[in-house]
Amino acid sequence: MTSDLLRFAAPQAFFPVAGKLIPWFSILAGALALAGLYVAFVVAPTDATQGESYRIIFIHVPAAWMSMFIYLVMAGWAALGLAMNTRLSGMMASALAPTGAMFTFLALWTGALWGKPTWGTYWVWDARLTSELVLLFLYLGFISLKEAISDPARADRAGAILALVGVVNIPIIYFSVQWWNTLHQGASVSLTRAPSMAATMLLGMLLMALAAWMYSIAVALARLRRIIVERERDAQWVRMQRAAT
Template structure:
């Protein structure tokens, strides 16, 4: 198992493996997202309180999950890159950042669009909204630091430390913001529907969640392959690859 992972983490075999896995991931993502959209927009019944506007949840909630998941991937890949200096981990962390930032942004935008009809305001200083906004700042800081360091490898190690510091801080930030929120205004707006969700709404939600995850992996592989080629442009396997393609 470890051997297999070790072989896979070498740039040429990762490049080849990612190329083979890509169509499957992308196809699966599109299929699941299409099915989720159909189930969510057509089959699932309208909410008895929120009408049809709750349906944005099928984009909002999975992308909120993804925004946290991707930060965890970045922190884990960063730790691996720091300890074992594996190039693949560096590439994965760096390629994940823009995707994670996009998902965070998407969460904020869909949240605002959902909030307008439900709460009557585009933005409320609610605990979860605020934490999500801070998460976006963390992503932006990560990308800012990465772009400020010209050498890719030391940029990867510096950003890995930042991601680890951030991952220690995220629970603290979340807890403090939640607490601040309850002290300031009370949890009056936070109740989003009933806590138990009807199966007809849960199915599209899960379909979308898995679809988004596959989409992330597919997107990650495209970016990682591209970065790998750029970083390894002077190596032998890249030049043979180019010769074969030509």
């Protein structure tokens, strides 16, 4: 059983599997996003204090969650690649980074647009906002570093070390609102207590978060396939596949 699964650690074996999975995750992402947007704009009520502008949470919160979670997954793959010397792990990390950077940018951008009418400013240097900006720089640094080194094995190792150093930033982002006085409000949804949010609002947010998950998987797999073909372009199986099409 384990050996069956380990077989997919070879890029050659995982390539067709990824291809088969992409449509399923894409369909799920689309369906969940449609359901989530319906709940977000039609079902969920207006907020008592913020009015309609609170609806930014349906994109802002899932984006912020994904920005942190993708980084953890990326660093996990990087660590695995560093420890086990597996080729696919580094490619996985590379495939996730742009999506993570995109969600980080989205969280910062939507937060700024919401901040102006609500707080009275687009940006403040409080702990939450600053650490999230640092996360964006970590993603961009990771991507640039890997692109700058032409030898894939060396690029993977260097990227892995950068990704692992950056992991300390994730708990800082998450707990910043508890550890320090910040302008950003505390968490409305956490694992330790009941959410402080109306049920339909929460439902909309969770549907959008699931859609973001599915989207991330689909996009990362598609990017992974491209990276595999690029890196293994001289391998026998890629040549044969190219000849066949």
